[in-house]
Amino acid sequence: MTTTDMRYVILQHQDQLQYVEMPAEYAYQLSALNLRLHKEISKLTADHVPSLPRAVAECDHLELLRPEASLLNGLTYINELEQSFAVLQEDQYPLISLLTEIRALQAQLEQWYEEYEEAQL
Numbered sequence: 001m002t003t004t005d006m007r008y009v010i011l012q013h014q015d016q017l018q019y020v021e022m023p024a025e026y027a028y029q030l031s032a033l034n035l036r037l038h039k040e041i042s043k044l045t046a047d048h049v050p051s052l053p054r055a056v057a058e059c060d061h062l063e064l065l066r067p068e069a070s071l072l073n074g075l076t077y078i079n080e081l082e083q084s085f086a087v088l089q090e091d092q093y094p095l096i097s098l099l100t101e102i103r104a105l106q107a108q109l110e111q112w113y114e115e116y117e118e119a120q121l
Contacts (some may be wrong), residue, residue, distance in 0.1 A: 005116075008062040008071075008094040013053035019062060022074035023112045025061075027106050030074065036101065050084040050112040075109045082106055 007027035011018040012033070022030055032054040041049060064071070082102045088095055 004083070008059050009055055009074075010062075011053035012056045012094040013051065016053075017056075017068065017069070018053055018077075019064065019071050019076055020077045021062075021071045023109070023116075026058075026105065026109060026112065027058050029108075030078070031058055033101055033105060035113060043094050046088040046095070049088065059089070062079065075113055075119065078102065078106045078109055104110055 005024060006021050007021045009022055009030050010029050011020060020030065034052070037052055038054060041052065045101040063073075082099070085095065085099055085102060
């Protein structure tokens with residue numbers, strides 16, 4: 001992958017930062033999804049609603065300077081996000097709508113990575 005293929009979404013959870021490497025054309029979708037999740041999460045009535053990091057920045061180039069910092073693959077991040085919401089015991093809006101949005105981005109990323117891998121062969 002070249003750096004022009006990727007964009008980085010920086011998420012903050014309490015005093016920790018997460019760096020998610022996304023295909024450039026999908027980074028904005030992850031940021032927008034994160035903002036929507038934060039807007040809707042307080043409406044969920046299920047037990048053990050996941051605690052979400054907040055999207056704080058996007059950038060085209062990222063150089064990590066701390067050895068303990070690492071990049072998280074965008075598909076890995078969205079898969080973990082989907083799993084954390086899929087286990088909730090709630091069948092009402094907004095969970096169904098949120099899961100639909102998460103899964104739509106998940107499917108787009110799966111296809112992007114599949115096409116990318118095929119192009120590398």
